Amino acid sequence: MKRFMLLGVFAVFFIGCTITFDTGDNNTSKNPDLVVTITSPTNYSVFLTNGFLITGTVTGGEVKIASVFVKIAGGSYTAVVGTSNLTASTAQVWNYVASGVATGWNLITVKAVDMMGNTSVEKTCNIYIGSGGTTRPTLSITSPTNSTYYEIPDNPTVSLIGMVQDDGALDYVYVRWGASAVGAYTGINNTHLISPSVAKAWTNVFDISLYSGGVKMMHAYAKDLSAMHSLTNSVMVYLLDEDEPNNAYGIEDLIPSDGTWFYARTGAAADVDWFRFNVPTTGFYIMLTTNASMGTELDTCMVLYDKNGTTILDQNDDLGGGVTYSWLNHNFLTTGDYYLSIARYDTNGIGDYAVVVYKP
Numbered sequence: 001m002k003r004f005m006l007l008g009v010f011a012v013f014f015i016g017c018t019i020t021f022d023t024g025d026n027n028t029s030k031n032p033d034l035v036v037t038i039t040s041p042t043n044y045s046v047f048l049t050n051g052f053l054i055t056g057t058v059t060g061g062e063v064k065i066a067s068v069f070v071k072i073a074g075g076s077y078t079a080v081v082g083t084s085n086l087t088a089s090t091a092q093v094w095n096y097v098a099s100g101v102a103t104g105w106n107l108i109t110v111k112a113v114d115m116m117g118n119t120s121v122e123k124t125c126n127i128y129i130g131s132g133g134t135t136r137p138t139l140s141i142t143s144p145t146n147s148t149y150y151e152i153p154d155n156p157t158v159s160l161i162g163m164v165q166d167d168g169a170l171d172y173v174y175v176r177w178g179a180s181a182v183g184a185y186t187g188i189n190n191t192h193l194i195s196p197s198v199a200k201a202w203t204n205v206f207d208i209s210l211y212s213g214g215v216k217m218m219h220a221y222a223k224d225l226s227a228m229h230s231l232t233n234s235v236m237v238y239l240l241d242e243d244e245p246n247n248a249y250g251i252e253d254l255i256p257s258d259g260t261w262f263y264a265r266t267g268a269a270a271d272v273d274w275f276r277f278n279v280p281t282t283g284f285y286i287m288l289t290t291n292a293s294m295g296t297e298l299d300t301c302m303v304l305y306d307k308n309g310t311t312i313l314d315q316n317d318d319l320g321g322g323v324t325y326s327w328l329n330h331n332f333l334t335t336g337d338y339y340l341s342i343a344r345y346d347t348n349g350i351g352d353y354a355v356v357v358y359k360p
């Protein structure tokens with residue numbers, strides 16, 4: 001009789017509730033509240049010296065923490081002091097001083113284990129250790145050379161190429177496109193945290209597709225992790241709006257008639273440049289060439305053609321007063337497209353010019 005009563009008590013107990021035993025099989029679903037975080041350093045942090053602090057939090061739900069573990073690069077897990085037998089029903093802060101870490105990139109991995117043997121999801125953080133050395137970087141520009149010409153329609157990008165060297169690690173090679181070397185610079189992505197103990201090539205591609213012609217400058221310098229700068233190097237290039245071949249009616253370049261300067265050159269002897277422009281309203285228009293300030297002036301001769309590209313409406317060699325550029329002031333009686341041809345006066349010479357058409 002006593003035995004039956006005992007069975008009855010057990011039956012009521014098992015029917016009344018469900019009991020789950022955590023077997024410590026590293027299944028976080030048994031303790032989903034077991035969470036470890038890294039609050040510092042942030043991902044991709046840079047340290048100039050080897051000793052640095054890693055901090056984070058650990059939360060364990062209702063199960064005590066056995067330990068938080070830290071692993072650096074290919075090393076083994078090390079228990080974090082002060083995290084053993086820790087009650088962490090709410091997030092608890094932990095600290096770990098890293099030292100003796102190798103120079104370069106290092107992956108930090110942390111995990112927490114609770115007293116039931118459950119393991120948290122691992123968290124990682126990439127850090128870099130290095131210094132800029134004791135001397136400033138040296139930087140050179142190898143391409144393009146000064147005074148290189150680029151026709152914008154054929155060259156939507158210009159590559160600035162150079163070499164950099166330093167006794168330590170670089171912050172970046174910085175580059176800038178602009179008339180002045182003073183202003184905002186951009187760091188070249190793949191020069192960040194490199195250690196160019198022997199001279200290393202770098203390249204930056206400038207998008208010039210929306211730029212207009214004229215004299216342009218590119219600048220570059222390097223900065224190391226010790227914040228030491230190289231000298232700033234600069235190179236001057238010439239952007240041309242024209243698109244050769246444009247040597248005849250039918251393959252001419254379209255130029256504005258709103259007063260915007262258009263940059264061109266005779267790049268070879270006997271080069272002739274043809275241009276089409278629109279006259280939206282009748283009346284007088286000025287057509288003018290001038291010095292493009294690109295190094296080699298051209299003694300231009302300009303011919304204005306009617307809509308058919310054959311009938312000459314007007315022409316001019318020299319503006320006068322010793323100025324060998326050309327100037328026309330023509331009264332257009334009908335709207336539409338008209339043509340200009342520009343060449344050296346004897347069609348035999350190399351030089352640069354800018355041309356403009358506008359209604360005064």
Ligand SMILES: [Ca+2]
Nearest residue numbers: 132133135224
């Ligand atoms: Ca240095």
Ligand SMILES: [Ca+2]
Nearest residue numbers: 265266267273
């Ligand atoms: Ca030309």
Ligand SMILES: [Ca+2]
Nearest residue numbers: 246247272273
């Ligand atoms: Ca031409």
